[in-house]
Amino acid sequence: xxxxxxxxxxxxxxxxxxxxxxxxxxxxxxxxxxxxxxxxxxxxxxxxxxxxxxxxxxxxxxxxxxxxxxxxxxxxxxxxxxxxxxxxxxxxxxxxxxxxxxxxxxxxxxxxxxxxxxxxxxxxxxxxxxxxxxxxxxxxxxxxxxxxxx
Amino acid sequence: xxxxxxxxxxxxxxxxxxxxxxxxxxxxxxxxxxxxxxxxxxxxxxxxxxxxxxxxxxxxxxxxxxxxxxxxxxxxxxxxxxxxxxxxxxxxxxxxxxxxxxxxxxxxxxxxxxxxxxxxxxxxxxxxxxxxxxxxxxxxxxxxxxxxxxxxxxxxxxxxxxxxxxxxxxxxxxxxxxxxxxxxxxxxxxxxxxxxxxxxxxxxxxxxxxxxxxxxxxxxxxxxxxxxxxxxxxxxxxxxxxxxxxxxxxxxxxxxxxxxxxxxxxxxxxxxxxxxxxxxxxxxxxxxxxxxxxxxxxxxxxxxxxxxxxxxxxxxxxxxxxxxxxxxxxxxxxxxxxxxxxxxxxxxxxxxxxxxxxxxxxxxxxxxxxxxxxxxxxxxxxxxxxxxxxxxxxxxxxxxxxxxx
Numbered sequence: 001x002x003x004x005x006x007x008x009x010x011x012x013x014x015x016x017x018x019x020x021x022x023x024x025x026x027x028x029x030x031x032x033x034x035x036x037x038x039x040x041x042x043x044x045x046x047x048x049x050x051x052x053x054x055x056x057x058x059x060x061x062x063x064x065x066x067x068x069x070x071x072x073x074x075x076x077x078x079x080x081x082x083x084x085x086x087x088x089x090x091x092x093x094x095x096x097x098x099x100x101x102x103x104x105x106x107x108x109x110x111x112x113x114x115x116x117x118x119x120x121x122x123x124x125x126x127x128x129x130x131x132x133x134x135x136x137x138x139x140x141x142x143x144x145x146x147x148x149x150x
Numbered sequence: 151x152x153x154x155x156x157x158x159x160x161x162x163x164x165x166x167x168x169x170x171x172x173x174x175x176x177x178x179x180x181x182x183x184x185x186x187x188x189x190x191x192x193x194x195x196x197x198x199x200x201x202x203x204x205x206x207x208x209x210x211x212x213x214x215x216x217x218x219x220x221x222x223x224x225x226x227x228x229x230x231x232x233x234x235x236x237x238x239x240x241x242x243x244x245x246x247x248x249x250x251x252x253x254x255x256x257x258x259x260x261x262x263x264x265x266x267x268x269x270x271x272x273x274x275x276x277x278x279x280x281x282x283x284x285x286x287x288x289x290x291x292x293x294x295x296x297x298x299x300x301x302x303x304x305x306x307x308x309x310x311x312x313x314x315x316x317x318x319x320x321x322x323x324x325x326x327x328x329x330x331x332x333x334x335x336x337x338x339x340x341x342x343x344x345x346x347x348x349x350x351x352x353x354x355x356x357x358x359x360x361x362x363x364x365x366x367x368x369x370x371x372x373x374x375x376x377x378x379x380x381x382x383x384x385x386x387x388x389x390x391x392x393x394x395x396x397x398x399x400x401x402x403x404x405x406x407x408x409x410x411x412x413x414x415x416x417x418x419x420x421x422x423x424x425x426x427x428x429x430x431x432x433x434x435x436x437x438x439x440x441x442x443x444x445x446x447x448x449x450x451x452x453x454x455x456x457x458x459x460x461x462x463x464x465x466x467x468x469x470x471x472x473x474x475x476x477x478x479x480x481x482x483x484x485x486x487x488x489x490x491x492x493x494x495x496x497x498x499x500x501x502x503x504x505x506x507x508x509x510x511x512x513x514x515x516x517x518x519x520x521x522x523x524x525x526x527x528x529x530x531x532x533x534x535x536x537x538x539x540x541x542x543x544x545x546x547x548x549x550x551x552x553x554x555x
Binding site: 075 | 489
């Protein structure tokens, strides 16, 4: 499967490994849409299971955007990773399910998904400052007024 | 103040032949949203033109908190993700950590995990059935299902000391050995419960109100369901046997003989039928686990990771040292990442766990079924009547704690 992808998009894969029985492919961020399209149309990966991010602070570029795809027909799963500083193309054009997951990543990590149809916060209040799941955001000691004293 | 807001609305004359649209705020306190879901509905008469679910009212930052706790402490948080299926969450997290550690769990612990996961499924489906029927006006169901649920909660309490937040499944095995005589209440439940399912069905299957409000309601093409991320009983009611227990067996599910019930109706009624059949299949699995229960320990032999037995700790120096080190420092998990999927009562539950080799997780992401299923709500309710949306929301069986985390 990785070989088939490499044949079509040789520049897209920057690395890959099989660990704990799971295939991980590192993808060039600019090619992510083409690769997702390839998996959906040509490899029968009908489902996007989840999109999330890992903050590798203080490394730069710090955000790994992680896509988990599933093929129901072939009973396979694959993990795609793209490392970005702050922005990546939205996968909603390929998988509609990406919509809320990307909103969540935007809300909690501050990664912008360009071309997202509904780029709002999803978990936190709309006027919240900062992105809580970043490694440099404190876990405790943060006070929010809930709009009582304006 | 109020005049300035209402005035434009009062003077808004609809165009000839057109109807005025109305925006209605459903929730976050609406009883049929089972928690704190808010749906902004745009209505044309009784029909929903547009639905926009607003979630996040129960966002408690569990994923953030996971990064601040050490590996064993996270178990207590997984309980609170989906509070109706906490053992499924315990199991999923434990399996992920065990994969990273390369730990083999003894067969008895695996069988007990399967038994508890299936009892959890029944427990969760009972809550769903009671509240779903209550939403549609069948009040008796609620009392009946909660009567049986009480038996299950007693069983969980007997195992773990807790009715809801059990934290019973831990990386490496189980928290405690099952108490003496634990088979008796489980066996009694197995004897009792099939007739109870018949009782529920006798109340609903011939009930004309129930049938009218569920049959042919909430149909969505199956391709669209896969596209939007719907899993669990909903996708199985559309004819796709998508079930992690069969597709990627975990915790020795491959040793059990059971079917994955599917339906082709794809409506609210089909989802009800699938869940009822699932309860019967779960009973089969529980019975097999009980009959074939292997002998042996319930915890893996791994000194650095799993707490030693209490008796050993009191008599052996090494055991005491390891106990002290695990409790004070936590366990070290090798660097790596795992995406572990289990079949929770609501659908595909996945834990994406990343370790950087330290005593705390670098990232714990929960791919929760409620979040994925709720995303499909607009597709399911748009162009339908408000009253149908209550039935459809009930059939989704979401838990907001599971959704918002």
